[in-house]
Amino acid sequence: MKAVEVKNLVKRFGEVVALDGVSFEADEGEIFGLIGPNGAGKTTALRILATLLLPTSGYVKVLGYDVVREADKVRPLISYLAEDAGAYRNLSGYEYLSIVSRIYFSSKADADEAVEEAVKVSGLGDRIMDKMKTYSKGMKRRVQVVRALMTKPKLAILDEPTAGLDVFHAQHVRGIIKGHAKEGGAIVLSSHNMLEVEHLCSRLALIHRGRIIVEGEPKTLKEGYGASNLEEVFTEVIKGWGS
Numbered sequence: 001m002k003a004v005e006v007k008n009l010v011k012r013f014g015e016v017v018a019l020d021g022v023s024f025e026a027d028e029g030e031i032f033g034l035i036g037p038n039g040a041g042k043t044t045a046l047r048i049l050a051t052l053l054l055p056t057s058g059y060v061k062v063l064g065y066d067v068v069r070e071a072d073k074v075r076p077l078i079s080y081l082a083e084d085a086g087a088y089r090n091l092s093g094y095e096y097l098s099i100v101s102r103i104y105f106s107s108k109a110d111a112d113e114a115v116e117e118a119v120k121v122s123g124l125g126d127r128i129m130d131k132m133k134t135y136s137k138g139m140k141r142r143v144q145v146v147r148a149l150m151t152k153p154k155l156a157i158l159d160e161p162t163a164g165l166d167v168f169h170a171q172h173v174r175g176i177i178k179g180h181a182k183e184g185g186a187i188v189l190s191s192h193n194m195l196e197v198e199h200l201c202s203r204l205a206l207i208h209r210g211r212i213i214v215e216g217e218p219k220t221l222k223e224g225y226g227a228s229n230l231e232e233v234f235t236e237v238i239k240g241w242g243s
Helices: 042-049 071-077 093-104 108-122 125-129 137-149 167-182 194-200 218-224 230-241
Strands: 004-013 016-026 031-035 057-062 078-081 155-159 186-190 203-208 211-216
Touching: 004 042, 016 031, 016 042, 016 057, 016 186, 016 203, 016 211, 031 042, 031 167, 031 194, 042 057, 042 078, 042 155, 042 186, 071 078, 078 137, 093 108, 093 125, 093 137, 108 137, 137 155, 137 167, 155 167, 167 186, 167 194, 194 230, 203 218, 203 230, 211 218, 211 230, 218 230
Parallel strands: 031 186, 031 203, 078 155, 155 186
Antiparallel strands: 004 016, 004 057, 203 211
16 A cells, blocks of 8 residues: 555645646655755645645545545544754743653553653753753754654655754764654655755655656656766756756
């Protein structure tokens, strides 16, 4: 069974067509990248996947469930991290993760175990007990990423998971993401960092003006465009369609 099936997805906001017949699939245990310039439709597609927006037409399925008709069955299987996810300033990282775990786990033992694992994976050490208003952006993002993955979702939807992070923090977050995929979870992510996409994703789709322009494995796309990296592929594709 496919983790994600998107077919002829259209989303209109009045006269604006944000998605214009988008189709792609992602397998269980796969990290699939959705990349493109600002305003291309990436975040809109991810929000529909996360059951936060309704499509105008087409369909989206997560593990066989329709995100519109069966949203109540989809939501327990997924986790969504928004690019602009905020932090509860007056909670410690530990308190925040504990609250999330109690929402998702009925057993106190399971909730406690999930929190302890998330704390370990976050790499924050004793700082996990400090209020999040004292955290750097990188520390907040690490907490948000482990929050998104601590429930072991069948599908994690990550919008710019390393946005604004320095090299060290971004590398740590990528390790967390790869670890989740190795355990069988599917991930669909958006990123402006082409080197990150090349490092993480087994396949990707490049979206521009609401349409999928090219799709494939990073290596295949580089070979097809005679490029040494995905940034060159991205540039050539966008130039070919007009910026």
